[in-house]
Each structure stands twice: as C-alpha cells, then as structure tokens.
Amino acid sequence: MKQPIAFFLSICLLFSQTFAFCGFYVAKADASLFNNTSQVILARKGNKTTVTMQSDYEGDLKDFAMVVPVPEVLARDQIRVVDASIFEKLDSYSGPRLVEYYDQNPCGHQIVLYNMLPGAVNVGFGLGNAMSDSAFGVTVEAEYEVGEYDILILSAKESDGLETWLTRNGYKIPAKAASVLKPYIQNGMKFFVVKVNLENMTALGQQSLSPIQLTYHSDKFMLPIRLGMANAKADQDMIIYAFSNLGRIEPTNYRVVDIPTDREIPTFVQEEFGDFYKSLFKKAWACEDKEAVFTEYAWDLSEINPVKCDPCPFTPPTYTDLEEAGVFWIKPTLPDGSLNPDYNRVFMTRMHVRYNAERFPQDLSFQVTPNEKRFQGRYIITHSDIQSTDCEEGRPYLEKVVERREKEVRELRSLTGWTVKDNHAYLQEARAALSKTPEKKADKGNLFLLFLGENWPWGLPGIALMLVFHYLWSRRRKPYKAYKLI
Amino acid sequence: MSSTTQAKSASPFLQFFKQDARHFQIVYLSIFLIYGIFWLGWAGQHFESVTQYLLIIGVCLIAQAIGIHFTTKDFRGLKSALITALGLCLLCKANSSWTLVLAAATAIGGKYLIRYKGKHVFNPANMGIIMAIIISGLVNFSQYDRFVPDAWVSPGQWGSDVIMLFVLGAMGSIVLLRVGRLDTSLAFIGTFASLVILRDMVYLGETDWRIPFHTLTNGSLLLFTFFMITDPVTTPNAKWARIAWAVAIAVISFGLTIDAFSLDVRVHAAPIYTLFALAPITALLDRYFKGKKFSWYE
Numbered sequence: 038m039k040q041p042i043a044f045f046l047s048i049c050l051l052f053s054q055t056f057a058f059c060g061f062y063v064a065k066a067d068a069s070l071f072n073n074t075s076q077v078i079l080a081r082k083g084n085k086t087t088v089t090m091q092s093d094y095e096g097d098l099k100d101f102a103m104v105v106p107v108p109e110v111l112a113r114d115q116i117r118v119v120d121a122s123i124f125e126k127l128d129s130y131s132g133p134r135l136v137e138y139y140d141q142n143p144c145g146h147q148i149v150l151y152n153m154l155p156g157a158v159n160v161g162f163g164l165g166n167a168m169s170d171s172a173f174g175v176t177v178e179a180e181y182e183v184g185e186y187d188i189l190i191l192s193a194k195e196s197d198g199l200e201t202w203l204t205r206n207g208y209k210i211p212a213k214a215a216s217v218l219k220p221y222i223q224n225g226m227k228f229f230v231v232k233v234n235l236e237n238m239t240a241l242g243q244q245s246l247s248p249i250q251l252t253y254h255s256d257k258f259m260l261p262i263r264l265g266m267a268n269a270k271a272d273q274d275m276i277i278y279a280f281s282n283l284g285r286i287e288p289t290n291y292r293v294v295d296i297p298t299d300r301e302i303p304t305f306v307q308e309e310f311g312d313f314y315k316s317l318f319k320k321a322w323a324c325e326d327k328e329a330v331f332t333e334y335a336w337d338l339s340e341i342n343p344v345k346c347d348p349c350p351f352t353p354p355t356y357t358d359l360e361e362a363g364v365f366w367i368k369p370t371l372p373d374g375s376l377n378p379d380y381n382r383v384f385m386t387r388m389h390v391r392y393n394a395e396r397f398p399q400d401l402s403f404q405v406t407p408n409e410k411r412f413q414g415r416y417i418i419t420h421s422d423i424q425s426t427d428c429e430e431g432r433p434y435l436e437k438v439v440e441r442r443e444k445e446v447r448e449l450r451s452l453t454g455w456t457v458k459d460n461h462a463y464l465q466e467a468r469a470a471l472s473k474t475p476e477k478k479a480d481k482g483n484l485f486l487l488f489l490g491e492n493w494p495w496g497l498p499g500i501a502l503m504l505v506f507h508y509l510w511s512r513r514r515k516p517y518k519a520y521k522l523i
Numbered sequence: 524m525s526s527t528t529q530a531k532s533a534s535p536f537l538q539f540f541k542q543d544a545r546h547f548q549i550v551y552l553s554i555f556l557i558y559g560i561f562w563l564g565w566a567g568q569h570f571e572s573v574t575q576y577l578l579i580i581g582v583c584l585i586a587q588a589i590g591i592h593f594t595t596k597d598f599r600g601l602k603s604a605l606i607t608a609l610g611l612c613l614l615c616k617a618n619s620s621w622t623l624v625l626a627a628a629t630a631i632g633g634k635y636l637i638r639y640k641g642k643h644v645f646n647p648a649n650m651g652i653i654m655a656i657i658i659s660g661l662v663n664f665s666q667y668d669r670f671v672p673d674a675w676v677s678p679g680q681w682g683s684d685v686i687m688l689f690v691l692g693a694m695g696s697i698v699l700l701r702v703g704r705l706d707t708s709l710a711f712i713g714t715f716a717s718l719v720i721l722r723d724m725v726y727l728g729e730t731d732w733r734i735p736f737h738t739l740t741n742g743s744l745l746l747f748t749f750f751m752i753t754d755p756v757t758t759p760n761a762k763w764a765r766i767a768w769a770v771a772i773a774v775i776s777f778g779l780t781i782d783a784f785s786l787d788v789r790v791h792a793a794p795i796y797t798l799f800a801l802a803p804i805t806a807l808l809d810r811y812f813k814g815k816k817f818s819w820y821e
Binding site: 196216219220223224283284287288289290291292293294295326328329378382398399404406407408409410 | 618667668671672675677680681682733737741791
C-alpha cells in the first residue's frame with residue numbers, strides 16, 4: 038500500500054486513531070522520487086499572492102486533514118480547487134533535463150541526431166493531516182464547501198486554546214505544534230483547516246484529491262514551513278514553482294544557488310537519470326552546508342518570448358495552464374477594457390529546497406526581483422560512433438572519444454560522488470577501439486612531433502625568436518661577467 | 524605613535540599599509556567579494572558577473588579620478604572610490620550593465636555634487652544603489668507604465684551563519700577602531716538585535732533562539748553594520764549624535780521589516796533604504812552637535 042507523505046504546510050496530525058503517516062517514500066516504477074516531497078505553486082504580483090498546494094494523499098480519506106496559516110479570512114471566491122495535471126505539466130516542463138547528442142561518424146556517415154529525453158525527475162509528494170468554538174478563544178470565521186473539501190477558517194486568541202479546540206474536534210496534534218502555532222496567532226494569522234467531504238467526493242466522481250488554490254492580499258510573501266516540521270524528523274523536499282510579472286523570485290532569508298548545469302556525463306547515466314539527479318542534488322545540498330535553496334529553472338514564459346527552453350523536454354505551459362496555476366495577471370485586457378500591460382510578463386522560477394528544523398528555523402520568505410537571467414538544470418550525454426573508424430580521421434576521433442569519456446567519468450564522480458562499475462567498461466570500450474586502429478605512418482620519425490606534439494608547427498616561431506635573442510645577446514658590447522671570471 | 528622605532532622593526536610596505544585604515548577596508552572587502560564569487564557562487568557558473576564587477580570598479584575609479592582632477596588633485600582619494608566600488612559589487616545587482624554603470628557613476632558623482640560644509644551628504648555606495656533603483660525604475664516607466672526598477676538587493680545572498688558574525692565583526696572592528704566609528708556599529712546592531720529579540724522571543728513567544736539569531740547573523744545585515752553605516756565621512760561628527768543617529772536607523776529599519784504592523788510595503792534590505800533617508804539628518808546633527816570633522820590623513 039502506498040503511504041502518504043508529509044506535506045509542507047500541514048501539521049501532520051490525524052483525524053482518527055491511525056498513526057501518523059509522515060516520512061514515507063513513494064517509489065513509482067519508472068522514476069525515482071525524492072523522499073517527503075511536496076509541491077507548491079506561487080504567483081505574486083504587487084501584494085496579491087496565489088498559492089496552490091497539491092496533495093496526492095493516498096491513505097484513508099476520512100483521515101485526511103490539513104492546517105495552513107493564512108494572512109486573512111478568505112472569502113469563498115478566494116478558494117478554489119484546480120486540476121491536478123497542472124503540477125505534472127509544470128514539473129515535466131521545468132525539471133532537470135538530460136539532453137542527448139550523437140557524434141557524426143568520422144568516416145562519412147552523416148547522421149546527425151539530436152534528441153531530447155524526458156529527463157524530468159518526477160516528484161512524489163505527500164500530505165500530512167491536520168484538522169480539527171469560542172470557549173477556547175477560537176472563532177470559526179467562515180465555513181465553506183469547495184469541491185470535495187470541507188473548509189473552516191479559524192482565528193485564535195492563544196495557541197493553547199487552538200490546540201485544545203483541535204484536539205476536542207478529533208485532531209491529534211504533535212507535541213511541538215503548539216509552540217509553533219503561537220507566533221502565527223500573535224502575527225494575526227488565520228488558520229485554514231481542510232478535510233475531505235466523502236459524500237461530495239463520491240458525488241463528484243473524484244478518484245484523487247484536487248489541489249487547493251488560495252488567493253490573498255498581504256505584504257508578506259512567505260511559505261509557512263514550520264508546521265510541517267513540527268513532528269518530522271527526516272529532511273523534507275519541496276519544489277516551488279514561482280511566477281512573477283518581473284523576474285526571478287528568490288528567498289530573502291536563505292541563500293539561493295543555481296544547481297550545477299551544462300555538464301557532460303557518461304551515456305550509461307541515461308538509464309538511471311533519476312538516481313543520478315538525486316545524488317547530484319544531495320551532493321550539491323551538502324556542499325552548500327545543507328542550508329541553501331536551489332534554483333532548478335528560471336525562464337521568461339510570456340507569449341512574446343518564442344524560446345521557452347533550450348531544448349524543451351515537454352510542451353511549455355500555455356496561458357490557459359498558467360491561469361489554472363494561479364497566474365492571475367495575464368488576461369489580454371483589463372476589466373475597464375484597456376490593454377493589460379502585464380499580458381506579456383510572466384517569469385517562472387523553479388526552486389528546490391530540502392529543509393529541516395535545524396538548518397531552516399524560519400519560514401521561507403521571498404521577494405520578487407527584476408532578475409531576468411535564464412537558467413535550466415541541463416545534463417548532456419554524447420553517443421560516440423566507434424564502430425567503423427578505419428579511415429584516416431578514425432584515430433584522432435577515437436583519441437578524442439577516449440579523452441571525452443575520461444572527462445565525463447571524472448565529471449560524474451565530482452557531481453554525484455559515484456564510483457560506478459560501469460565506468461570501467463565505458464572507458465575500456467573506447468580504449469579498445471583506439472588500440473585496434475593503426476597509427477598513422479607519417480607521424481614516425483618526426484623529431485618536432487616527438488618534442489612538441491601535434492601542434493609542432495607553432496613551435497617554429499618560438500625557435501626563431503630564441504635564435505634572434507641569442508644573436509642580440511651575443512652582440513652586446515659588455516661581455517658577460519662569467520667570461521671575466523675565467 | 525613612535526614612528527622611528529616602528530620604521531626599524533616593520534617592513535616599509537607594512538608601514539605604508541598601516542598608515543591608512545582604508546587599506547584594511549579594501550583588503551577585507553576584496554576577500555568578501557572573492558569569497559562570494561568562488562564559494563557562494565554569486566557569479567553564476569559561467570562567470571558572467573565578473574565582468575560586471577570589473578565594470579563597477581572601473582567606472583568608480585574613473586569618476587573619482589575626474590572628480591579629484593577638478594578639485595583637490597590628491598589622488599590618494601582613489602582608495603575611497605575603490606571601497607565604494609567593492610561595496611556596490613557586494614550589494615547591488617542589476618540585469619543590465621548600464622544600470623551598474625549608473626550606480627557607480629551616481630555613487631561617486633553624489634560625493635562631489637551633494638555636499639554640505641565640506642562633507643558629502645550621502646554614503647556613496649548607498650547612494651549608488653538607491654539611485655540605480657530609482658532612475659532605472661523611472662526610465663522603465665515609459666515602457667511598462669509603472670515603476671519597474673532594473674536593480675535590486677539580495678538580502679539572502681550571504682545566508683546566515685554565526686561564523687559570519689565573528690569574522691565580519693572582527694574585521695570590521697579592526698577598521699572601525701582605527702577610524703573611531705565602532706560606536707556607530709555597536710549602537711546600530713545593539714538596537715536592531717534588541718528589537719528583533721524582543722519581537723521574536725517576547726511578543727511572538729518563540730521558544731527557539733535560532734529564530735532571532737537567523738535574522739541577526741544574516742551576512743548582508745552584518746556587512747551593512749560594519750562596513751556601510753560606519754563610513755566616517757558621512758556619519759555625524761559628534762559621538763552622541765552619531766549614536767542617536769545609528770539608533771534611529773535601527774528603529775526605522777526594524778519598523779520596515781516587522782510583521783506585527785500591517786504595513787502595505789514590506790521592505791527587504793530595509794537598512795539600506797533607511798540609511799539613505801536619514802543621511803541628510805547628518806548635516807543637521809553636525810550643525811547642533813559640534814565634533815571634530817573626520818579626515819583620513821591624521
């Protein structure tokens with residue numbers, strides 16, 4: 038049975054008696070997944086923010102519950118459910134990509150292939166639970182039914198009251214949660230509490246839970262991650278797809294680093310690209326002291342920009358997709374009928390953060406910057422053609438292949454720390470092909486070649502210069518001191 | 524200082540180096556920049572930004588050289604321009620290289636054009652950043668119909684680390700003890716830290732000390748504290764005026780970043796904006812509180 042995983046915004050509490058599901062790992066047959074991964078879409082313009090949270094909770098739906106701190110009491114039209122496929126689209130489009138190139142045959146076959154592999158790492162994701170009257174200082178500010186969910190918006194005067202209210206209403210709260218709730222209450226934040234309405238779910242014919250999208254106005258541009266860490270021991274991963282009408286979105290209270298990109302790696306990595314990227318991320322994360330946020334993708338997605346990636350692993354999201362994702366400023370015209378100046382301004386940033394309470398004590402706080410620098414996590418494999426290399430160009434080509442493969446293997450080791458047994462076979466294949474190819478006869482007996490290598494003609498001006506210098510030196514008026522001594 | 528005995532013991536280079544506190548400042552700021560480029564990956568993976576850094580340094584030095592040529596003819600002032608340039612490299616970011624040229628030119632230009640009683644009013648690097656944001660925003664206004672600046676400050680680019688507090692603090696203190704401006708730094712960071720701790724630990728009721736510490740060990744804040752706010756020429760001359768001024772900057776900066784008040788605009792990198800806004804008060808404070816005017820050559 039697949040287990041649900043911890044979700045970032047949620048308190049991992051349970052509605053009924055079953056134990057907490059946080060911290061499990063979902064492995065799909067075709068792709069490797071990051072453990073404990075959640076996904077969220079942010080769209081920000083001015084002080085208006087849209088947050089979309091995905092849930093692929095697969096436990097018993099009556100146990101599902103989630104608590105999210107929000108800055109204001111949301112009205113019914115500020116909450117909606119969206120189609121879950123939007124996350125897949127954004128993930129496939131912006132994920133780290135493996136690009137494949139084919140060498141031309143050195144002896145004539147002119148086959149140029151260029152291919153794009155679906156290299157995006159699928160991301161599993163999880164969901165914790167939470168859920169839960171005014172005797173405890175808790176006020177139910179609003180109550181809605183949205184899609185398959187029953188939603189409550191609570192405001193609280195003190196954390197103990199909220200904790201008691203949640204417990205009385207059937208929610209189990211982790212021990213540390215109350216101390217985490219207090220700062221949110223003091224900051225005047227409200228609590229968005231969700232559980233599944235099973236009758237509505239059946240009526241709607243829903244098989245899985247829909248992502249929930251919230252829109253609100255606040256000068257705070259942040260993601261509350263502390264509740265999710267309240268009872269999680271393991272590190273959690275989060276993929277953030279952030280959209281702005283200016284440029285990149287970056288965290289203001291944590292460091293942001295671009296993931297290593299444009300690296301050439303051995304071809305055998307193709308079969309295990311998911312594992313490769315997982316190891317690469319882990320190593321990069323450790324190198325940055327486990328406290329940086331990584332940018333995996335940054336690009337201008339507006340319609341005016343024809344190149345949406347280079348190359349694209351999947352179809353770039355359309356404006357319809359972006360509107361589904363909560364990008365609210367891309368209508369062609371404004372309500373008053375005038376042209377929308379922001380129509381052609383959508384910039385996407387994909388961030389990947391692996392966090393724990395030790396290194397990420399504060400919630401993630403963001404700012405929209407004018408930074409329009411494009412970025413994509415891109416890894417390159419090059420297929421060599423070492424079968425029919427019996428022509429004159431064959432040997433130099435094979436020498437290059439051997440050199441390139443050695444470099445690729447070194448790169449793989451430095452990126453992932455892998456010492457793979459495939460390395461040996463991979464290098465040996467090229468070396469064997471090289472040793473089978475005869476050396477050129479003309480090369481033998483050339484003394485210059487022996488000392489200066491292939492580029493020996495370039496040595497000639499050097500030798501000429503030395504002779505000129507020697508001549509000038511010997512014509513100096515003053516004899517060299519060493520002669521005097523003798 | 525007994526220069527005769529020192530001349531015998533120390534090498535002439537060391538002797539020269541110790542003469543001017545700005546030498547220390549240049550070395551430290553260069554170390555920070557190199558650390559940022561190579562360890563924190565600021566330049567990206569293809570070192571595009573390195574040319575931008577060189578551009579900032581070049582424009583600052585040229586602008587200062589022109590300024591000196593028409594005024595004092597004392598070319599030792601180029602050191603100040605280098606400090607300003609390094610400060611800009613460490614704090615100011617922009618899409619376009621023209622914006623950075625603008626930042627560098629206004630930083631130095633402001634020194635010569637906006638003066639009061641023989642002192643320039645605005646901290647040069649601070650002025651450069653703010654002007655780059657304002658002017659590029661106004662230039663883009665025609666295109667986007669609203670204020671879209673091309674320059675920005677990344678307060679998170681250093682990360683937060685307790686080691687940074689010690690290293691930046693120690694290096695800063697060496698410079699500041701020489702120029703006698705440690706009081707400004709301590710007043711600023713002391714006030715700011717107290718307010719942050721009061722908010723987090725008392726008002727919000729946090730139980731974990733790492734939360735205020737994470738804010739206070741932010742590299743950008745420490746750099747500002749020890750290397751920007753302390754510029755001896757643009758701080759008030761009198762000691763108590765200086766301390767009051769630093770406390771005011773801390774209080775206003777904190778107000779701009781605070782969660783508890785519902786402000787419409789949440790200002791990241793708030794101390795930089797506050798310093799710019801409060802710079803003209805220095806002139807006013809100098810008028811009422813007499814103190815010795817600072818000179819680098821004493």
